[in-house]
Amino acid sequence: MxxxxxxxxxxxxxxxxxxxxxxxxxxxxxxxxxxxxxxxxxxxxxxxxxxxxxxxxxxxxxxxxxxxxxxxxxxxxxxxxxxxxxxxxxxxxxxxxxxxxxxxxxxxxxxxxxxxxxxxxxxxxxxxxxxxxxxxxxxxxxxxxxxxxxxxxxxxxxxxxxxxxxxxxxxxxxxxxxxxxxxxxxxxxxxxxxxxxxxxxxxSSAVRRQYMLLEMKLHDARMDGREEGLAEGFAAGVLEAEAKERQSTALEMLKDKEPLTKIVKYSRLSEEEIYALAQANGLTVIE
CATH class of the missing domain: 3.40.1350 (Trna Endonuclease; Chain: A, domain 1)
Structure with missing residues (x-):
């Protein structure tokens, strides 16, 4: 408390x-x-x-x-x-x-x-x-x-x-x-x-009980918020890791000069994202 x-x-x-x-x-x-x-x-x-x-x-x-x-x-x-x-x-x-x-x-x-x-x-x-x-x-x-x-x-x-x-x-x-x-x-x-x-x-014992109950409810609310925040943070971390993995896959395939359609299939990035990734790394997209 x-x-x-x-x-x-x-x-x-x-x-x-x-x-x-x-x-x-x-x-x-x-x-x-x-x-x-x-x-x-x-x-x-x-x-x-x-x-x-x-x-x-x-x-x-x-x-x-x-x-x-x-x-x-x-x-x-x-x-x-x-x-x-x-x-x-x-x-x-x-x-x-x-x-x-x-x-x-x-x-x-x-x-x-x-x-x-x-x-x-x-x-x-x-x-x-x-x-x-x-x-x-x-x-x-x-x-x-x-x-x-x-x-x-x-x-x-x-x-x-x-x-x-x-x-x-x-x-x-x-x-x-x-x-x-x-x-x-x-x-x-x-x-x-x-x-x-x-x-x-x-x-007053009655007032003391009310305070204890209020504090417990506040504690529960804080814990619920904390747990929800942790869950949201974990989900965001998973999404970020997945995005980095897709970019890494696309980057390696670009270096190997794989065609655009194949990179889209295996990296699950959009064509726009692949073109932006290629430009940022000085690579060429093979149509």
Missing amino acids: TTKFEDLTIQNNFLFQHVMKNERICKLLIEELLNIKIAKLTYHHTEETIENSVDSRGIRLDVIVADENHTHYNLEMQVENRKSKDTGEPLLPKRTRYYQSSLDMDLLSKGQDFDKLNPTYIIFICAFDLFNQGRYVYTFKNRCLENLDLELNNGATVTIINSLGTKGNISPRAKSFLEYVNDKIVRDAFTQEIADEVTRLKR
Whole structure:
């Protein structure tokens, strides 16, 4: 397992999601981070969904809550700034797009028309500064590039919280929470309440079993991906070896001045491939 259950902190998304099942803590945290007031929260769903997907897109740990105005909030803790293997760009921005579409589909599946889509907030609490600007909060809404004062007003907001921030105005309670994320030090009554909830959860045998089950599922998903990758690698290696063997056969037959039709038959290369091979090696194809 990546982390022992006893060593989990609020930075671990599994533990964070369980802490957020405490309605009072979840409500206060959203209020402080977004600088809003909420009368009451309703849990849309709190789930751990694991699918054996090699690219891990099926692995999600979500807390989705709604307030009295039916605004929906999706919260997640993010510790690692993962980047694309192809481009080196951070994956989190596109992950927010995926989460937004998933949340919208959940709402639409309940029979709502497009004009009835509720306002949504995707909130990622990050233990790193995604944009390297030192801000506590980065808030994104869809705006017109030609006129930044013109908002699309589609009700979708993405909020990236930077626990390492130093710039911007946030409440003392929000600041103490972010510092608690960083160093686990209790600084006020709110972080004490969170720390007490963490202690209670870590004493729960039921929560421990859930974590063990989650880790096993994650391990199985990784192993399935590894085995699939090995199988694909083996298949690619076989194909590469076969291609080299065909080229070697054709090359020897070209050197022996065998006719093209015979080389095609025994090497199983196309005429175009044989001509290219001959040209690359300064040989002549005998028609």
